[in-house]
Each structure stands twice: as structure tokens, then as C-alpha cells.
Amino acid sequence: MLTTHNSVVTREFDVIALENKLEVDYNTSISPYIDIEIDGVGDKHGTTYRVWCDHHCLGTFYRLPMDNKWYATPFYSSDKFVATTEAKSFSTHHKAQAHIVSCWKSVE
Numbered sequence: 320m321l322t323t324h325n326s327v328v329t330r331e332f333d334v335i336a337l338e339n340k341l342e343v344d345y346n347t348s349i350s351p352y353i354d355i356e357i358d359g360v361g362d363k364h365g366t367t368y369r370v371w372c373d374h375h376c377l378g379t380f381y382r383l384p385m386d387n388k389w390y391a392t393p394f395y396s397s398d399k400f401v402a403t404t405e406a407k408s409f410s411t412h413h414k415a416q417a418h419i420v421s422c423w424k425s426v427e
Contacts, residue, residue, distance in 0.1 A: 320424050328365070331345050334358075334359035334361065334368075335364060336356075337357070337359070337368070337412065338357050338359070340356070341357050341412070341413075342357075343394040343414065345362060347391070348353065349371065349381050355370060355371065355372055355377075355420060356370075356371045357369070357370060357371070357416070358371065362416050365381060365384075366379050366381065367380075367381045368381065368412070368416075370416055370420065371421045374418075374424065377393065377394060377395060377420065377422075377423045378391060378392050378393035378394045378395070378419035378422070378423070379391075379419075380392070380409075380412065380415035380416060380419065382412070385409075388408040388409065388410065389408065389410070389412050389414070390406040390407065390408050390409070391406060391407055391409060391413060391414075391415035391416070391418045391419050392405075392406045392419075393396075393419045393422035393423065394396045395423045395425075
């Protein structure tokens with residue numbers, strides 16, 4: 320679905336379709352993402368996706384329509400929980416999620 324806001328055309332994402340696509344892509348027996356789940360929290364500014372493992376939120380990622388990049392903010396870094404870290408940009412949501420998971424895996 321395309322919408323306009325202040326003369327900027329954006330494409331709204333179907334959260335369920337994104338979750339299903341991520342699950343299909345990563346849900347294999349050899350995947351490091353086997354226990355990873357994604358959910359989305361939306362408001363008028365867009366949707367923020369959260370990456371979960373068990374009951375732990377590993378980080379968040381979101382897309383800015385102005386530059387068409389995905390920004391990932393992991394909650395784990397350098398072997399410890401970090402309340403805030405700087406968001407890094409990625410070209411796809413797959414890479415953003417992988418960054419969050421790799422930061423968490425480095426803690427284990």
C-alpha cells in the first residue's frame with residue numbers, strides 16, 4: 320500500500336508478511352536464527368520491529384522511508400547488556416536482524 324505524507328510517497332509494510340518471510344528464510348535446522356522471533360510495534364511514525372530470543376529482547380530495527388535503509392539497534396554489545404547503542408544502517412531487514420543476532424551471539 321502506498322501512502323503520502325508531506326509529498327513523500329512511502330510504502331507501508333505488512334508486519335505479518337515480513338514476519339512470515341523472515342521465518343521462512345531463517346527457520347532451518349542449521350540456522351543460528353532458529354529460536355529468533357520478530358514482532359512489530361507500529362504507530363503513526365512507522366513500525367519498529369523487535370528481535371526476541373526466548374523472553375529476551377535482543378534489539379530493534381526499523382526502516383526510514385527517506386533513505387530506504389534499515390537501522391538496527393542491538394541491546395547487547397562487547398560481552399554485556401547495553402541500554403543504548405548507536406543504530407547502524409543496513410540495506411535490508413535481513414542484514415539488520417543478523418547484526419542484532421550477531422551482537423547477542425558474541426555475548427554468549
